[in-house]
Amino acid sequence: MIKVIEFETHDRHDWVDLTAKVKAFVKECGVQEGLCLVFNPHSTGGLFINSFWDPNTPNDIMREMDRLIPTRFDFLHQNDTPTDAAGHVKSAIMGIEATFILHKGELMVGHSQGIVFAEFDGPRKRKLFVKAIPDRAA
Amino acid sequence: MKNNMQPELILDQMATLGDIHRENFNQIDSSVRKAFSALELESLHRVFALGDGDSYHAALATEMAFGEFAKTAYYPTPAFQFLAYDSDFVPYNFPRDTLVVGISASGGSSKVVESVRKAREISEKVLVAGLVGNEDSRVADVAGRMISAQLPELGRSPGIRTYTASVMGLLSLAIRIGEIKRHYHMEDANQLRNEIIDLADTVDQTYQAAINPAMAAAKAVKGADLISFVGSGPSFGSAYFSGAKVVESAGVFPGIQDLEEWAHVERFSYPLDFPVFLVAPPGRSYWRALELAKGVKLIGHPLLAVVSSQDTEIAELADFVFPVQGETREAFSPLLYYIAGTTFAYYLTKELGRCMFMTDNEDVMAARQEMMRQIQGAKHD
Numbered sequence: 407m408i409k410v411i412e413f414e415t416h417d418r419h420d421w422v423d424l425t426a427k428v429k430a431f432v433k434e435c436g437v438q439e440g441l442c443l444v445f446n447p448h449s450t451g452g453l454f455i456n457s458f459w460d461p462n463t464p465n466d467i468m469r470e471m472d473r474l475i476p477t478r479f480d481f482l483h484q485n486d487t488p489t490d491a492a493g494h495v496k497s498a499i500m501g502i503e504a505t506f507i508l509h510k511g512e513l514m515v516g517h518s519q520g521i522v523f524a525e526f527d528g529p530r531k532r533k534l535f536v537k538a539i540p541d542r543a544a
Numbered sequence: 545m546k547n548n549m550q551p552e553l554i555l556d557q558m559a560t561l562g563d564i565h566r567e568n569f570n571q572i573d574s575s576v577r578k579a580f581s582a583l584e585l586e587s588l589h590r591v592f593a594l595g596d597g598d599s600y601h602a603a604l605a606t607e608m609a610f611g612e613f614a615k616t617a618y619y620p621t622p623a624f625q626f627l628a629y630d631s632d633f634v635p636y637n638f639p640r641d642t643l644v645v646g647i648s649a650s651g652g653s654s655k656v657v658e659s660v661r662k663a664r665e666i667s668e669k670v671l672v673a674g675l676v677g678n679e680d681s682r683v684a685d686v687a688g689r690m691i692s693a694q695l696p697e698l699g700r701s702p703g704i705r706t707y708t709a710s711v712m713g714l715l716s717l718a719i720r721i722g723e724i725k726r727h728y729h730m731e732d733a734n735q736l737r738n739e740i741i742d743l744a745d746t747v748d749q750t751y752q753a754a755i756n757p758a759m760a761a762a763k764a765v766k767g768a769d770l771i772s773f774v775g776s777g778p779s780f781g782s783a784y785f786s787g788a789k790v791v792e793s794a795g796v797f798p799g800i801q802d803l804e805e806w807a808h809v810e811r812f813s814y815p816l817d818f819p820v821f822l823v824a825p826p827g828r829s830y831w832r833a834l835e836l837a838k839g840v841k842l843i844g845h846p847l848l849a850v851v852s853s854q855d856t857e858i859a860e861l862a863d864f865v866f867p868v869q870g871e872t873r874e875a876f877s878p879l880l881y882y883i884a885g886t887t888f889a890y891y892l893t894k895e896l897g898r899c900m901f902m903t904d905n906e907d908v909m910a911a912r913q914e915m916m917r918q919i920q921g922a923k924h925d
Contacts, residue, residue, distance in 0.1 A: 480583065481582075487723055487730050488724070527729075527730070
């Protein structure tokens with residue numbers, strides 16, 4: 407079973423907590439035991455699993471990404487924009503997918519862990535692909 | 545007659561205008577991207593767009609786009625004006641804050657070549673580029689940096705397709721500067737580019753819709769010694785280009801003027817029966833065009849109006865209405881509002897039984913040949 411979660415980002419650098427939407431999908435699909443794959447199909451966005459209770463944690467992560475890879479004009483990728491070029495590098499470093507264990511119909515994540523989309527070249531319309539894969543019957 | 549230029553060449557070009565949007569815009573846009581690095585465009589404060597004839601008209605027609613998208617100062621300038629005057633006063637406070645674009649469809653306009661050469665001598669801080677319809681040309685060579693608006697060759701005629709390509713090149717440059725300066729997101733810039741591509745069918749429909757009014761208007765005004773072409777903002781460029789096609793193809797003198805200037809000056813013209821060709825898309829100057837249309841009719845001029853097919857006000861006043869199909873933002877209106885004037889130029893030429901550039905008139909050709917021999921720089925080399 408697969409689901410496309412669509413959402414919008416609102417700034418050049420932004421993050422969106424998608425934990426509730428992924429958990430809702432897991433409930434909806436009815437898979438009790440198996441894996442859940444979350445995949446970000448965008449090359450200037452990232453995906454990270456981290457605390458979302460205090461918004462300053464994702465804010466810090468985004469700020470540090472920007473500090474490590476600031477928008478510069480000397481990227482070799484010149485076809486689009488410098489922000490876009492920096493976004494590609496940030497996305498590659500952060501990563502774009504996450505896999506979770508499904509157990510008793512629940513997503514097995516830590517209490518503080520959330521599923522966060524990282525926007526590196528917004529604002530834009532974005533989406534995530536989510537797929538639940540049941541264990542093979544014994 | 546066999547060596548004379550038949551006006552049907554105009555129709556050959558008109559039939560392909562939509563295809564330039566479909567097939568060539570992306571190449572032109574790609575050439576703009578390759579011509580400049582992001583760093584070079586980010587620091588721009590002003591752009592000089594130099595050209596002669598159609599290239600100058602293209603520069604005029606895209607002034608609004610540079611204001612709206614690039615938000616840079618923009619100076620559409622005849623090449624000789626730049627060469628003789630402006631080039632000595634080009635500001636360059638910082639590296640890459642000034643861009644000079646020499647526009648030439650042939651790539652060989654002599655004053656554009658000289659202007660571009662002189663621009664490169666001003667300072668290394670000044671960026672210089674050629675926007676050319678011929679990649680292997682002197683303008684491209686002298687500029688050292690090229691935006692290519694080269695299209696497949698369809699044969700010699702008054703430049704129509706080349707004008708479209710020059711307008712596209714300048715619009716693309718304006719969009720690109722705004723994108724790099726972060727006036728809007730890359731997605732918004734791509735949406736603007738798609739708007740230009742998506743005009744293809746509208747261009748074809750606008751040409752078809754112009755044929756009947758052009759035939760009727762040409763029959764009605766073929767006795768006119770001059771025709772006045774009027775528009776403001778981007779439509780000043782469209783009016784200028786329309787007038788140029790009429791003189792090039794039919795040999796009829798075009799009086800080209802801005803709306804407000806016409807209201808100040810040309811309203812005193814006599815006699816009162818020369819036709820007025822008004823270019824009035826929806827937008828900032830429409831209200832003034834409507835007022836002028838009323839005035840023109842009160843004075844007694846035949847009125848030929850290029851307006852939206854949805855228009856009711858100017859259309860009601862006009863003797864001949866050229867309905868422009870579809871809708872577009874005013875900054876892109878030069879891609880639609882030049883079609884009527886060009887179509888009209890063809891049918892006027894047919895009504896007058898002439899060949900383009902008066903090439904069928906031996907006296908005219910002999911006089912022109914002598915002029916070209918004696919006047920330095922008159923020919924395109």
